[in-house]
Amino acid sequence: MIGGLTHSGMVNTDPLRKFIKKFFDEHGYEFKRKVAFAGVDSVNGNYVIFNETLSNEDKINGVMTSSAIPFAFKRQDWNFDGSMLYGIDGGSVWNINIASAIQRCHELVDDDTKITVDTIDCFTKGQLAYKGDDKSHAIHNYNRYYDIKNYHEGVADLFEVMQAYPKVNYRHYVGPSQSLPTMSIMDGTNSTCTFPM
Numbered sequence: 001m002i003g004g005l006t007h008s009g010m011v012n013t014d015p016l017r018k019f020i021k022k023f024f025d026e027h028g029y030e031f032k033r034k035v036a037f038a039g040v041d042s043v044n045g046n047y048v049i050f051n052e053t054l055s056n057e058d059k060i061n062g063v064m065t066s067s068a069i070p071f072a073f074k075r076q077d078w079n080f081d082g083s084m085l086y087g088i089d090g091g092s093v094w095n096i097n098i099a100s101a102i103q104r105c106h107e108l109v110d111d112d113t114k115i116t117v118d119t120i121d122c123f124t125k126g127q128l129a130y131k132g133d134d135k136s137h138a139i140h141n142y143n144r145y146y147d148i149k150n151y152h153e154g155v156a157d158l159f160e161v162m163q164a165y166p167k168v169n170y171r172h173y174v175g176p177s178q179s180l181p182t183m184s185i186m187d188g189t190n191s192t193c194t195f196p197m
Contacts, residue, residue: 008074016067017060020064029059033052034052034107036050036101037090038100039062039066039068039085040092041085041087042086043086045093047094048087049097049100050066051104065078065089066090068088069088069089070089094157095153095154095157096119096121098157099164102117102168111167116168118172118173120174120175121158121173121174122176124150125150125154125177
């Protein structure tokens, strides 16, 4: 922990950067497939897409930016495409970037019916069943509103892409059946636990 008042994140990400560099050093920097992962420039709010054509150092920078969840992890400042990028997690704008994956597939095929998308969503839990007592007081009503809003915001990314690319085969969608603990990123417990999907 490094603190949020003197740094741009609560957690020191230097060990993560060392781990990613060691991983690439041991397994190679070449991606076996076309990839698209993203960050957001925290200065102008632009959504920035990275791919396998980045230099070796920028692949590390891109992965670090893509995982720089605001508040938890520090912003990643680096020179990208000729200008400074003050990068935070791409999920700040778009939870699941399926559109870029489909666009990368268009580099290989020109027929959307030849594209199959499988989606694993770690954040959008199934919408809770309504219980009559949820309307009994303000706290229950607010909690119900929050569950409904979060669910629809989460699946909106996929729904919008399905509207834009209706001929793509959307084969599997996997999401958690319950909320996953978000604060476990701070103590590392999510790295040793599994949760039912």
